[in-house]
Amino acid sequence: MNSKNDLNNPAPPEQRKVWGRRQSRPLNVTRAKAMEEIFPQIEIDKATLTQDHALSTIALFGNDNETWMEIGFGSGEHVIGLLNQSPNINMVAAEPFLNGMAAFVKDLPKNHIPRTRVLMDDAIMLASSLQENSINKLYILNPDPWHKKRHYKRRIVSPENLDVFAKILKSGGELIMTSDVPDLADWMLTHAFKHPDFTWQATSQADWSEKPKNWITTRYETKGAKGAKKMCYLLFTRK
Numbered sequence: 001m002n003s004k005n006d007l008n009n010p011a012p013p014e015q016r017k018v019w020g021r022r023q024s025r026p027l028n029v030t031r032a033k034a035m036e037e038i039f040p041q042i043e044i045d046k047a048t049l050t051q052d053h054a055l056s057t058i059a060l061f062g063n064d065n066e067t068w069m070e071i072g073f074g075s076g077e078h079v080i081g082l083l084n085q086s087p088n089i090n091m092v093a094a095e096p097f098l099n100g101m102a103a104f105v106k107d108l109p110k111n112h113i114p115r116t117r118v119l120m121d122d123a124i125m126l127a128s129s130l131q132e133n134s135i136n137k138l139y140i141l142n143p144d145p146w147h148k149k150r151h152y153k154r155r156i157v158s159p160e161n162l163d164v165f166a167k168i169l170k171s172g173g174e175l176i177m178t179s180d181v182p183d184l185a186d187w188m189l190t191h192a193f194k195h196p197d198f199t200w201q202a203t204s205q206a207d208w209s210e211k212p213k214n215w216i217t218t219r220y221e222t223k224g225a226k227g228a229k230k231m232c233y234l235l236f237t238r239k
């Protein structure tokens, strides 16, 4: 990626089909500059995404510290919040939307660069490439709901993808999902609950209806809260 023009016409042939938009308005100068200067330092090489669980976190970060993952991070404020809160973790994250990625790299503090690796494409490409038993926490916050029944197969939380998430999570690791869409929350809860490798952590209503301790609120969640919608916080443990 060398010029602003390239950034605003991103369509490399190896991109996977993603069901949301990849770009909205053109990037402003600051974000385009961040994409040119910062993004290449944290971008995961697509040649390593062989989708056979061969990519180790040591290969990504050069250390064996705890690695947490976030799928569909929007503008990335939650990823940055986790890096700020937990100075010893690595973060691997995927977001196909260029404007979100550009907002993230613009705001990413420089000292977090060595602990951050990102993919600007479908998160499943990344998840199915990561080594089994390598991720300590996986966040999927407010995924796209795909309301119509014929679009349910586009939902990122599906029985097939839960198999992939179960593979990459360490035993005792956590899958953390949120939504303010009752139908989607119900869907995610039902499928994760039924999955043999996950245990729901909740023992009371407060456990899923109230923010967990030290919770970092995402941009989407803030918007939802303004609309007086009710968030569900679904926390599962990998058996």
Ligand SMILES: C[S@@+](CC[C@H](N)C(=O)[O-])C[C@H]1O[C@@H](n2cnc3c(N)ncnc32)[C@H](O)[C@@H]1O
Binding pocket: 018, 019, 020, 021, 071, 072, 073, 074, 075, 094, 095, 096, 097, 100, 121, 122, 123, 124, 140, 141, 142, 143, 144, 156, 218, 219, 220, 221
């Ligand atoms: C409703 S937004 C939520 C953003 C953020 N998590 C938040 O809570 O503010 C859903 C995000 O998922 C991203 N997304 C959609 N399909 C994806 C995929 N296959 N892999 C990774 N991210 C995806 C979208 O681009 C979008 O940024």
